[in-house]
Amino acid sequence: xxxxxxxxxxxxxxxxxxxxxxxxxxxxxxxxxxxxxxxxxxxxxxxxxxxxxxxxxxxxxxxxxxxxxxxxxxxxxxxxxxxxxxxxxxxxxxxxxxxxxxxxxxxxxxxxxxxxxxxxxxxxxxxxxxxxxxxxxxxxxxxxxxxxxxxxxxxxxxxxxxxxxxxxxxxxxxxxxxxxxxxxxxxxxxxxxxxxxxxxxxxxxxxxxxxxxxxxxxxxxxxxxxxxxxxxxxxxxxxxxxxxxxxxxxxxxxxxxxxxxxxxxxxxxxxxxxxxxxxxxxxxxxxxxxxxxxxxxxxxxxxxxxxxxxxxxxxxxxxxxxxxxxxxxxxxxx
Numbered sequence: 001x002x003x004x005x006x007x008x009x010x011x012x013x014x015x016x017x018x019x020x021x022x023x024x025x026x027x028x029x030x031x032x033x034x035x036x037x038x039x040x041x042x043x044x045x046x047x048x049x050x051x052x053x054x055x056x057x058x059x060x061x062x063x064x065x066x067x068x069x070x071x072x073x074x075x076x077x078x079x080x081x082x083x084x085x086x087x088x089x090x091x092x093x094x095x096x097x098x099x100x101x102x103x104x105x106x107x108x109x110x111x112x113x114x115x116x117x118x119x120x121x122x123x124x125x126x127x128x129x130x131x132x133x134x135x136x137x138x139x140x141x142x143x144x145x146x147x148x149x150x151x152x153x154x155x156x157x158x159x160x161x162x163x164x165x166x167x168x169x170x171x172x173x174x175x176x177x178x179x180x181x182x183x184x185x186x187x188x189x190x191x192x193x194x195x196x197x198x199x200x201x202x203x204x205x206x207x208x209x210x211x212x213x214x215x216x217x218x219x220x221x222x223x224x225x226x227x228x229x230x231x232x233x234x235x236x237x238x239x240x241x242x243x244x245x246x247x248x249x250x251x252x253x254x255x256x257x258x259x260x261x262x263x264x265x266x267x268x269x270x271x272x273x274x275x276x277x278x279x280x281x282x283x284x285x286x287x288x289x290x291x292x293x294x295x296x297x298x299x300x301x302x303x304x305x306x307x308x309x310x311x312x313x314x315x316x317x318x319x320x321x322x323x324x325x326x327x328x329x330x331x332x333x334x
Contacts, residue, residue: 114306233307
């Protein structure tokens, strides 16, 4: 394990993604990616009395599912790296409190999934762990209540708004076994271009995604064409266009192999999700359900996964603060 370039870490003994699992909510279950998820829920509550309790149950069951699928004993899991969008990461805290596995609570907003994988990779490659779980979750109803307006108000959403994905994704990283390998990680810097509109997250996060992408390519001395796919987390339609256009001005043409999980998750016309999907679970479920299988089947051999996050809370937005963005990248190869 060594640092290369400005901020990339290269693994001489790459961690292996041995298994992945995903659970999504009812709107996601009606979208174009539905068939790739392990479990699709019929309602937002899943038998619980609140949306927050439902989200905790979703992350708990997703973690249990990935352990079961992997055939690794729960006692052989060394650490869990997990986080979510709710205050003090209560979905992960409460959902995993009975796991009896050492827990690292991680917050990177919607970049949390790849941030967890970055940290887990360092532990596994550095021989501080043999098996770690990286997981995250989000819930449309609980996120709207915390960050925007109670759903009961029926507040109209502008065209730039995105739809927080209800669901959870989890992966197990191991020091041995079969599966795609994490060869490099590029942790991102905080980038703030002055966006203040909490209903335009794609524009707020796009500059951070571009910064991490270009830094990764420069650190590794690679061209965008090295990857079968470059995938951002939840920029949506607007943020994706911004990144592609800004990359072009910097001399990087990514139009042929670039996509965004927020674009992939929903049918924009049929599901009325405006600018697309968002939330921690957006990239977590799309990777765990879709891209992980493509890599296992070697239909893709190299992808660059870039999770994007808006580092704000409800108070900062009400006080007129700008929305800093963050983006973390991992290179996954078979």
